Each structure stands twice: as C-alpha cells, then as structure tokens.
Amino acid sequence: xxxxxxxxxxxxxxxxxxxxxxxxxxxxxxxxxxxxxxxxxxxxxxxxxxxxxxxxxxxxxxxxxxxxxxxxxxxxxxxxxxxxxxxxxxxxxxxxxxxxxxxxxxxxxxxxxxxxxxxxxxxxxxxxxxxxxxxxxxxxxxxxxxxxxxxxxxxxxxxxxxxxxxxxxxxxxxxxxxxxxxxxxxxxxxxxxxxxxxxxxxxxxxxxxxxxxxxxxxxxxxxxxxxxxxxxxxxxxxxxxxxxxxxxxxxxxxxxxxxxxxxxxxxxxxxxxxxxxxxxxxxxxxxxxxxxxxxxxxxxxxxxxxxxxxxxxxxxxxxxxxxxxxxxxxxxxxxxxxxxxxxxxxxxxxxxxxxxxxxxxxxxxxxxxxxxxxxxxxxxxxxxxxxxxxxxxxxxxxxxxxxxxxxxxxxxxxxxxxxxxxxxxxxxxxxxxxxxxxxxxxxxxxxxxxxxxxxxxxxxxxxxxxxxxxxxxxxxxxxxxxxxxxxxxxxxxxxxxxxxxxxxxxxxxxxxxxxxxxxxxxxxxxxxxxxxxxxxxxxxxxxxxxxxxxxxxxxxxxxxxxxxxxxxxxxxxxxxxxxxxxxxxxxxxxxxxxxxxxxxxxxxxxxxxxxxxxxxxxxxxxxxxxxxxxxxxxxxxxxxxxxxx
Numbered sequence: 332x333x334x335x336x337x338x339x340x341x342x343x344x345x346x347x348x349x350x351x352x353x354x355x356x357x358x359x360x361x362x363x364x365x366x367x368x369x370x371x372x373x374x375x376x377x378x379x380x381x382x383x384x385x386x387x388x389x390x391x392x393x394x395x396x397x398x399x400x401x402x403x404x405x406x407x408x409x410x411x412x413x414x415x416x417x418x419x420x421x422x423x424x425x426x427x428x429x430x431x432x433x434x435x436x437x438x439x440x441x442x443x444x445x446x447x448x449x450x451x452x453x454x455x456x457x458x459x460x461x462x463x464x465x466x467x468x469x470x471x472x473x474x475x476x477x478x479x480x481x482x483x484x485x486x487x488x489x490x491x492x493x494x495x496x497x498x499x500x501x502x503x504x505x506x507x508x509x510x511x512x513x514x515x516x517x518x519x520x521x522x523x524x525x526x527x528x529x530x531x532x533x534x535x536x537x538x539x540x541x542x543x544x545x546x547x548x549x550x551x552x553x554x555x556x557x558x559x560x561x562x563x564x565x566x567x568x569x570x571x572x573x574x575x576x577x578x579x580x581x582x583x584x585x586x587x588x589x590x591x592x593x594x595x596x597x598x599x600x601x602x603x604x605x606x607x608x609x610x611x612x613x614x615x616x617x618x619x620x621x622x623x624x625x626x627x628x629x630x631x632x633x634x635x636x637x638x639x640x641x642x643x644x645x646x647x648x649x650x651x652x653x654x655x656x657x658x659x660x661x662x663x664x665x666x667x668x669x670x671x672x673x674x675x676x677x678x679x680x681x682x683x684x685x686x687x688x689x690x691x692x693x694x695x696x697x698x699x700x701x702x703x704x705x706x707x708x709x710x711x712x713x714x715x716x717x718x719x720x721x722x723x724x725x726x727x728x729x730x731x732x733x734x735x736x737x738x739x740x741x742x743x744x745x746x747x748x749x750x751x752x753x754x755x756x757x758x759x760x761x762x763x764x765x766x767x768x769x770x771x772x773x774x775x776x777x778x779x780x781x782x783x784x785x786x787x788x789x790x791x792x793x794x795x796x797x798x799x800x801x802x803x804x805x806x807x808x809x810x811x812x813x814x815x816x817x818x819x820x821x822x823x824x825x826x827x828x829x830x831x832x833x834x835x836x837x838x839x840x841x842x843x844x845x846x847x848x849x850x851x852x853x854x855x856x857x858x859x860x861x862x863x864x865x866x867x868x869x870x871x872x873x874x875x876x877x878x879x880x881x882x883x884x885x886x887x888x889x890x891x892x893x894x895x896x897x898x899x900x901x902x903x904x905x906x907x908x909x910x911x912x913x914x915x916x917x918x919x920x921x922x923x924x925x926x927x928x929x930x931x932x933x934x935x936x937x938x939x940x941x942x943x944x945x946x947x948x949x950x951x952x953x954x955x956x957x958x959x960x961x962x963x964x965x966x967x968x969x970x971x972x973x974x975x976x
Contacts, residue, residue, distance in 0.1 A: 633961030855891025
C-alpha cells in the first residue's frame, strides 16, 4: 500500500511540475555531468549520420555554458575516434565589429575550445563575420541564413541563456520570426561581458546573431544554464508566459527542446523553492523549516505568531497534520533557527554543545580559511576571521590564487615606476634593468585585448599579495600563518582559466597535512560553476577525499561561506555569527587594505557598489531576516553551511 501511495504521489508531482514548467527540464547535480551527456548525445548523432553517409549540421554557442560540452567532444575525438569530417557548423553570433584574431572574438573562442582540436574541415565552419562593412551587413546576414536553409537546416542547436533571457544575441524585444541580423546589445549583456573586455567602453554595442526564427527551425535544441546567477531568468523561461521581454520563452513553441540545468540554476523554480505549491511533499525537518520560513516571509509575521489559518490559507495544511498544532511546529522551527546563532564560531569552551553549530572541544582549534582570491576572506567572513583570532584559535589563511588579472594596468605602472625611481632611475644593471625597461614599455603601449606578459603578471600578483598580507595582519595573523598557494590552474593571464589539475590538489593537500586543521572555511559561492571560486572549492573537495583516511581529517569540519554577491537562504544556514557595530567597522578596515580593489575594481560585475558596501549590506540583510522571523536583533551576521562528506 505504501509503495502504491508513493507511486501516486510521484505521478502527481510529475503532473503538477509539468503544469508549471512549460519546457522539458532535467536538473543535474553537476554541470559537468550534464555537459558530458549532451556531448555524448551529439557524438552519437554524428556517428549515426556517418553510417548513413550523410553530413550533420550543428548550431554552436559560445560563453561559459558549452565549454564542458566542447571539452568532452574533443575527448571523444582524441580517445574514442569520433570524427568530425561530416560535421558542418554554424555559430549563433559574433560581436560587431570584431576582428577574428581578437582576444574576445568568437572565432578565437571556438578555435581554442573545439575546432583546433578535432578534424573538422575548415570549409565546414561558419561563424558570423564581425569585419563586414556596415553597408554589406544585411546582404551578408541574408546569405548566412540562406546557407543554413540550403543545407536542410540545423540538426542540433546548442543554446545558453543570458540574464536578459536572450538566446543567441536576441535581446528582449526580439520578434519570434526574426532571422540572422545585426542587433544592438542590451546594457546588462554588455555589463556581463566586461570581464572579457576589462572596461565597459571596450565592449561592442552591436552583434550579428541568428534570429529566433533561425533557431526555431532547428530539429533538436539543447538549452543549458549553469549557476545561481541564472536562476531568476531560468524560472521566467520555464514557468513564465511566452513574451518578447524574455526571448527564451519562445522555445515553449518548439517541439523538441531539452533543457538541462544544474542545482544552482534551479534554485528559483517553484519545485525547488516552494515544492508544496506544486504537489504533495515528504516532510522532513529541513523541508518543514524551509516551508515555515517561507510562510513567515509571505504573511509578514514572526515564526511564533503563525497560526493554523496562515498554514491553511497558503497551501500548507498537510504540513501541520504531521504536528499536533501550528504552535508546536513553530516552536520546533524557531528553536532550529535559534540554534544556528553563535558568537563562538570555533566552539564555546566548557559549554554544552548539543545545540550549538560547532564542537566545544578542542577549546583551541587549528583553523584554515581558504580564500579563492586575495580578498575573499575578509570580504566574505572578515568578522568571523577576527572573532576566531580574538578567541585564541590557531588561524591560518590560504590564498588559493594570485588574483593577478584583477589589477588595473595603472596600478601596476605606479608600482613599477616607484621601484624604478627608488633604485635610482636608469641605474638598474644587467637583467634587472632590462626587466624594468621591458615592463615599462609593455604597460605604456599595451592594447586593450592584450594578455599581460609574465613579468607584469608577477608584479600584479605581488600587489595583491601585499594587500592580502596587510589584511591578514590587521586581523591578527603572524606572517608564518599566511599562505600564498598560487594554484597553477589560474595562471593563464586571461579571464578564462584552465581546469583543475592534480598539481592544484597536491598544493592543498600539502598545506592541510602541515596544519592538520579541526576547521576549514572555504568559499561555497557556486554562482559561476566554471569560475575561480568553483575550481578552488573542487580542489578542496578533492583534497578532503584524498585525506579522508587520516585520523585528524575524520575530525575536521568544513564550513562554506559565500561571496560578495550571494548569501545562503535562511533555511540553509547552519551557523550564523552575529557582528556588533564595532566588528562591522573592523571588518571594513580589513577590506580597505585591498586598495587595488577599492573604488573601481577591474571586474565589478553589474553591481556598482564597492565590495565593502556589498558585504555590509548583505550581512545586515541576513540579520534583518533573522529579526523578522522573531529572533534577536543584531547589527549584522555572517552565515555558513557545513559540508558533510
């Protein structure tokens, strides 16, 4: 009987989810697994066409979303003999104007990630030409469209989705029957591209793109979205009405779309955020807590003031059936949230720790704070950092990457000129003098898309190292507890980094073996699953996996913090460290030590606030959320979630 009921519930959930999600959707635990699946599906389609003596037409996308797909296709070619001789490709878009050899061109992107590594005939590659004279663009676009049609259309189309809802460069306002054309880029799209172009004025205002109508003619479409920053637009595309304001919603009219997203991109979907609204739930303490917090926010009442009527009127009547009353449930959830709050992030000595997030013993712990970039430690958990040191724990901070690409050229030039004059201008001898001359010449003649030479990268890395050291010293650390790991995957000089290597993991393992920590803090901000934070976290996970047999490692807890842009949802938080106004001010001073990142950092994203402002507002918002739920009022809070292996 129980299995029959469970099967019925699953069918109901499936039906209800389908009524909200208007496209076939699969949520994957890891974007890599989803990407491998897509690549293998494409590989199978290529081989089937080869067996039939036919060519296959692929529509390809750029950006971070398809990178792992291309990596797997390259692996299939090199290790499993997948040939691309019968493959014809059409890329979705290209910036305009854009020379093909430019660092940011999609020609270069496709060559680096796919074409240079497989046996596709060069004449079979089609990418919009960003050098066509303006008066010839319309005719060129028409010929691009006609070439696709003459080949019988696209068999498989890869798509990402932009935060404006664009597919290709079809921005909000694009019409459903639009074809290949020149378009103006949305301001948000241009802001997202700053990371590739270094400064906003270098980002093109236009692009050539295949139209919505062009895309809709493809026989099969794979839409990919990875990371928390895509979650809001994924919800609109999956659950919203078809509208020109969100061009991806046009895909709801396509007969064969497959949508693959990871858990981060799924966070805003109704089935993830409030599954009780779409079907019956198997209530456990975690889900019950999520529902009660959601209800408290929705009706604007503290948890302890919620009534049976509130639950019944908001689709949660079945939840209180598992409890004697709403009051009983409220008390349980209130206590659960209350127990996350602690002023002792390293554990309170000689205290009952049964309801505390951290262990009381040992009273003095060895702690490693891993910081992906040289400022994430103080930005994301500076108050907790200070508290751990103040309470006498042996704290180490490990800066995983040099952060050298995030330094303005003018800052590097200022330091070089200072040293040049300090040494006596023009008096440097031998190789030292040549290096000064080389660096000065490079910085003064550098082109906007030019990759820094190794000497400049070293100088920029030293700038960030000095700032990180100053911030850690301000927090009370001695130099021997400050570690600069300079993980190799980061050292490309470009925005796009290498994948995680064994060398990266070895460096993390070596430090952990030396310190043998009781606590590790790491950045769990997965907004960009292909970004530096994620690679750094994967290196830590791999190190824990390798060390799991060690006696000390079995007693080592991993706490995850998030970066300047996102915070854990209240129901996810397992340790909340309250900060006083004085501690907030101290944290701000630690952040101020990072002068190259103040005022206008090279990669600010679409948020114009400085990092200290983002951090303070995020910490204050967390404290306000706790207050609204009926907990004590604090100036600010830093939040953590424990990772259990």
